[in-house]
Amino acid sequence: MRFYSTNNPSLRVSFQDAVFNSMPLDRGLYMPAHIKMLDPDFMANIDRFSFQEIAFRVADTLLGDAIPTQVLKDIINDAISFDAPLVALDGHTFVLELFHGPSLAFKDFGARFMSRIMAYFLQDNEKQLDVLVATSGDTGGAVSLGFLGVPNTRVTILFPEGKVSEIQRLQLTTNGKNIRAIAVDGTFDDCQALVKKAFADTELNEKLRLTSANSINIARLIPQTFYYFHAYAQLKRRGLKDIVFAVPSGNFGNLGAGLLAYRMGLPVKQFIAATNANDTVPRFLATGNYEEKPSIQTYANAMDVGAPSNWVRIMELFDRDQIAVQQLVKGYSFTDAETLAAINRIYNSYGYVACPHTAIAWLALEAYVKENPKLQSTNVFLSTAHPCKFPDIFPGNIKKEIKLPAQVDELYQHPEKYEQLGKDFEGFKLYLLSDL
Numbered sequence: 338m339r340f341y342s343t344n345n346p347s348l349r350v351s352f353q354d355a356v357f358n359s360m361p362l363d364r365g366l367y368m369p370a371h372i373k374m375l376d377p378d379f380m381a382n383i384d385r386f387s388f389q390e391i392a393f394r395v396a397d398t399l400l401g402d403a404i405p406t407q408v409l410k411d412i413i414n415d416a417i418s419f420d421a422p423l424v425a426l427d428g429h430t431f432v433l434e435l436f437h438g439p440s441l442a443f444k445d446f447g448a449r450f451m452s453r454i455m456a457y458f459l460q461d462n463e464k465q466l467d468v469l470v471a472t473s474g475d476t477g478g479a480v481s482l483g484f485l486g487v488p489n490t491r492v493t494i495l496f497p498e499g500k501v502s503e504i505q506r507l508q509l510t511t512n513g514k515n516i517r518a519i520a521v522d523g524t525f526d527d528c529q530a531l532v533k534k535a536f537a538d539t540e541l542n543e544k545l546r547l548t549s550a551n552s553i554n555i556a557r558l559i560p561q562t563f564y565y566f567h568a569y570a571q572l573k574r575r576g577l578k579d580i581v582f583a584v585p586s587g588n589f590g591n592l593g594a595g596l597l598a599y600r601m602g603l604p605v606k607q608f609i610a611a612t613n614a615n616d617t618v619p620r621f622l623a624t625g626n627y628e629e630k631p632s633i634q635t636y637a638n639a640m641d642v643g644a645p646s647n648w649v650r651i652m653e654l655f656d657r658d659q660i661a662v663q664q665l666v667k668g669y670s671f672t673d674a675e676t677l678a679a680i681n682r683i684y685n686s687y688g689y690v691a692c693p694h695t696a697i698a699w700l701a702l703e704a705y706v707k708e709n710p711k712l713q714s715t716n717v718f719l720s721t722a723h724p725c726k727f728p729d730i731f732p733g734n735i736k737k738e739i740k741l742p743a744q745v746d747e748l749y750q751h752p753e754k755y756e757q758l759g760k761d762f763e764g765f766k767l768y769l770l771s772d773l
């Protein structure tokens with residue numbers, strides 16, 4: 338399987354190059370040159386297969402000979418080592434829980450698969466891979482836990498000191514081994530600026546093999562298709578069809594993966610793009626005008642994106658046919674007040690605690706169903722994070738219902754260790770060069 342750049346369709350690179358470069362030099366995004374349909378026999382019997390078996394078939398169909406069969410099987414069995422269950426709220430409404438991995442957010446799927454793919458490609462190149470990541474919260478946890486103990490890799494995570502939740506901080510600072518955390522005296526933007534400068538620095542690039550674990554990496558997108566197929570298999574077992582998926586969205590990688598699954602033959606009736614006040618995509622879907630805006634801070638902060646980087650991929654999947662995209666994807670956006678009210682309503686109606694991102698997906702589903710009263714469908718909203726990661730959002734009566742998962746107990750068993758740095762680049766550069 339070869340990959341092209343959305344800015345240059347005639348460019349072709351290997352999977353290995355697409356993974357290590359993250360982004361082509363022309364600043365487009367890598368996309369698979371051919372999207373193969375899944376074998377119809379497999380799709381007809383998908384309900385007989387396990388999550389890992391489904392993941393393997395999907396990855397193998399997409400990647401072809403880019404990774405040897407047994408290696409791909411081993412990578413998937415190791416990376417996709419936790420479930421993505423469908424929880425029924427009523428007879429036709431389900432929540433697809435994607436937060437049962439080590440960092441308690443769906444980003445674990447992408448980060449764990451990508452880290453193992455990188456480790457595999459590194460084998461014939463003995464120079465250690467240095468992964469640099471800036472995080473505002475969820476990405477850092479998924480990437481550090483995804484790379485933890487992966488041979489021949491070292492991860493340096495920069496986070497804004499005092500601006501991530503306690504659980505998020507512990508996920509960055511208690512790992513040890515090949516993971517190093519740096520608390521930067523500044524904002525997330527300062528962290529990101531330091532990482533960008535490092536990638537542009539000649540001396541650092543000569544001495545270190547730097548790579549980013551950026552969310553636009555194609556190896557993070559591919560494994561997110563797995564749980565859409567697995568959800569379909571779980572519903573097929575219950576005799577349910579005509580699926581509507583509502584996806585809480587920020588950079589639109591998650592929705593992009595759902596649409597890639599659709600292009601590979603997954604039967605879906607409707608996709609719903611659910612956003613907070615950062616409504617670039619819902620406005621585009623309603624009006625046809627694509628206009629990016631500076632991001633606005635909200636309760637669902639992992640979705641505070643005004644210029645979603647993966648939207649280009651979604652248009653590309655449908656050959657930039659705007660009408661086709663507008664028909665298959667409906668968009669809705671919600672305020673913080675609506676999000677908070679939804680958290681309360683979901684709890685009061687179903688006894689279910691949803692994180693703010695998840696609550697927005699539920700609101701979008703509700704709005705869509707109201708607009709289509711005659712609809713016969715199976716409605717699924719994706720839950721992207723465990724509510725315990727956002728403790729400050731919930732009213733007291735709901736907060737005390739949040740059960741802390743084992744992953745959190747584990748965090749308190751280990752000492753915290755992190756470096757504190759200012760936002761000047763020279764200090765960061767010295768740190769990176771210090772143990773050479």
Ligand SMILES: *Cc1c(COP(=O)(O)O)cnc(C)c1O
Pocket residue numbers: 442443444475476585586587588589590591592639640694721722
């Ligand atoms: C990253 C994230 C999102 C947004 O996902 P995209 O793929 O960027 O659209 C939603 N919810 C949570 C909890 C996240 O961490």
